[in-house]
Amino acid sequence: MRAWVLEEGADGYRLGDLPAPTVGPWDVQVALRTSALNHLDLWVAKGMPKPPAYPHVPGADGAGVVVDVGQAVEDLSPGTEVIIDPSTSCGRCQACLAGDIPYCPSFAVIGEHRWGTHAELVVVPGTNAIRKPEELSWEQAGSFGLVVSSAVRMARRGRIAPGSRALIVGVGGGSASAAFLVARALGAQTYATSRDETTRAWAIEHGASAVFDSAGSYDEDVRAATGGRGVDVVIDNVGTATFDRSLQALAKGGRLVTNGSTSGRSVDLTLPTLFWRQLEVIGASMNDRADFAEALRLVATGRVEVPVVAIPFDDYPGALERLSGGNQIGKLILVRKGP
Numbered sequence: 001m002r003a004w005v006l007e008e009g010a011d012g013y014r015l016g017d018l019p020a021p022t023v024g025p026w027d028v029q030v031a032l033r034t035s036a037l038n039h040l041d042l043w044v045a046k047g048m049p050k051p052p053a054y055p056h057v058p059g060a061d062g063a064g065v066v067v068d069v070g071q072a073v074e075d076l077s078p079g080t081e082v083i084i085d086p087s088t089s090c091g092r093c094q095a096c097l098a099g100d101i102p103y104c105p106s107f108a109v110i111g112e113h114r115w116g117t118h119a120e121l122v123v124v125p126g127t128n129a130i131r132k133p134e135e136l137s138w139e140q141a142g143s144f145g146l147v148v149s150s151a152v153r154m155a156r157r158g159r160i161a162p163g164s165r166a167l168i169v170g171v172g173g174g175s176a177s178a179a180f181l182v183a184r185a186l187g188a189q190t191y192a193t194s195r196d197e198t199t200r201a202w203a204i205e206h207g208a209s210a211v212f213d214s215a216g217s218y219d220e221d222v223r224a225a226t227g228g229r230g231v232d233v234v235i236d237n238v239g240t241a242t243f244d245r246s247l248q249a250l251a252k253g254g255r256l257v258t259n260g261s262t263s264g265r266s267v268d269l270t271l272p273t274l275f276w277r278q279l280e281v282i283g284a285s286m287n288d289r290a291d292f293a294e295a296l297r298l299v300a301t302g303r304v305e306v307p308v309v310a311i312p313f314d315d316y317p318g319a320l321e322r323l324s325g326g327n328q329i330g331k332l333i334l335v336r337k338g339p
Helices: 039-045 094-098 145-157 174-185 197-205 218-225 243-248 271-276 289-300 313-325
Strands: 002-006 013-017 027-036 061-069 081-084 121-125 129-131 165-169 189-194 210-213 231-236 250-258 280-283 308-312 331-335
Touching: 013 313, 027 081, 039 313, 061 121, 061 145, 129 289, 145 174, 145 231, 145 289, 165 174, 174 189, 174 231, 174 289, 189 197, 189 218, 197 210, 210 218, 218 243, 231 243, 243 250, 308 313, 313 331
Parallel strands: 165 189, 165 231, 189 210, 231 250, 250 280, 308 331
Antiparallel strands: 002 013, 027 061, 027 121, 027 331, 061 081, 081 129
């Protein structure tokens, strides 16, 4: 099969030919129509984290048509149109049986810990192949999995509810844009930051109460816009560059939810800021099955519509460069030619 491949010691991905992955008894093989880029693609290429084995195929998100199923798979058959849920687990431990699979000792992400979706074919557990609603285009179906389901999880862990004041830092990228749209869909009063004027205009068009420059004193701007109170929740996947201002933007009793660190992994934290103001710092990573189901419902009903930019499959290197530069709103989607 044709696939974008990372070899050990290589500076980047190359387009090559690999044997089709083997289908186990609980697996399905999917011929992909679309797959989405995530910053995970960039991190894996830099060895953060290093893939478990080489060659490695990147890509966490995708949608396509089932072409083969394992003997133990009963609810899917060749020809079924499916969307890939990127979170995999053992399915048997206490965490899995409770439904919260990110706590599974064997938790793994497609495209990070196993071959991913930037290929002609992908093999995933049958539980990770979710039937595609007819109303979703292939571009929409392949775009939302990681970012919207992760945003749903962040919103749940941050206890976003109707009327909550929520600030989303770094809107423009796929994860932050999805978090903004999910917060809006849940009835929050939303605020957003971005370095880009066009992206700030997009946020206003999509319901932001106010927008701020990520490079400025947005914590002070947030307090001015909220009558001095601050916001109930901040979602921040930028990390080092914004963490302190995000914390200062919170109202007393507020929650900062983080699921990324694109600008750096370390921060200085003044503990009295936390305990005097009764603040919470909450980590969130990936999704469980319920998060993915809720994300699919929000997307399929039109309550969340992730902006997509379609790019030919063979132009993956150009798409990676564009992703690295942050020169887009929403998701970059690799599109294959139809059958």
